Amino acid sequence: DMLARYGEPTWFKLGDRDLATHVARTRMLGEGARLTEVTATLARALGVTASLLPATDDRVRTQIRCADGWLDFQDYFVRRHHADDVLELRFSGIEQAAATDDVLAAVVAADLIVVAPSNPFLSVAPILSLPGIMDALRAASAGVIGISPIIGRDAVRGPAAQIMRSLGIEPSAAGVARHYAQQWPGLMDVLLIDDVDSAEASAVSATGIRPHVTGTLIGDEKERRRLAQEILELAGAL
Numbered sequence: 001d002m003l004a005r006y007g008e009p010t011w012f013k014l015g016d017r018d019l020a021t022h023v024a025r026t027r028m029l030g031e032g033a034r035l036t037e038v039t040a041t042l043a044r045a046l047g048v049t050a051s052l053l054p055a056t057d058d059r060v061r062t063q064i065r066c067a068d069g070w071l072d073f074q075d076y077f078v079r080r081h082h083a084d085d086v087l088e089l090r091f092s093g094i095e096q097a098a099a100t101d102d103v104l105a106a107v108v109a110a111d112l113i114v115v116a117p118s119n120p121f122l123s124v125a126p127i128l129s130l131p132g133i134m135d136a137l138r139a140a141s142a143g144v145i146g147i148s149p150i151i152g153r154d155a156v157r158g159p160a161a162q163i164m165r166s167l168g169i170e171p172s173a174a175g176v177a178r179h180y181a182q183q184w185p186g187l188m189d190v191l192l193i194d195d196v197d198s199a200e201a202s203a204v205s206a207t208g209i210r211p212h213v214t215g216t217l218i219g220d221e222k223e224r225r226r227l228a229q230e231i232l233e234l235a236g237a238l
Helices: 016-030 035-045 073-079 101-109 120-128 133-139 160-166 173-183 195-205 221-237
Strands: 061-066 069-072 088-092 112-115 143-147 190-194 210-214
Touching (some): 016 035, 061 073, 069 073, 088 120, 101 133, 112 221, 120 133, 173 190, 195 210
Parallel strands (some): 112 143, 143 190, 190 210
Antiparallel strands (some): 061 069, 061 088
């Protein structure tokens, strides 16, 4: 409300807790702390016990080309409500960036690596495109299990299916498998696909990625634990 009174743009809706996080993070970064260190400090303060590692301490910006030209991610996703057809994506600064030693060490030491059912283009690609990440993943002894973000030819949330269509990729579990196999060959051992997509198992298998059909749309605590246990059991068989 105060930003609006000052005549500032308010389309990027942030509450006080969000703003506090940004203020604290900006201050620590300005004082010379690495993003990895800042993230750890914030996580501890919030009682997060897992180790959260940003893939890089360097500045990398996701940008999207649409009919009106190149947009910064926040413009595309928040201000324009990801309504534009995505014609191309780029990660500005990626060539000069590098994965952190912390991340590379975590990959090497991992017992299991899971590629979450996040948007393959907006969420996963910026990480996998970082110099050093794919080399570390291919060298890791741990198996890599992915979860399809597409169920019944649509995304549970967000624009993943829309992006796939606008880029000429079939919005399906098999389309996800083909995308990963073509863009990052050798990355994924197993891809979990939902029961409703069981007919696509053979198409997934044809990419060289082993399909595993199960319920991936989880809601309550019991279902989350069930899927986590299933992934752990799969990892033990790799």
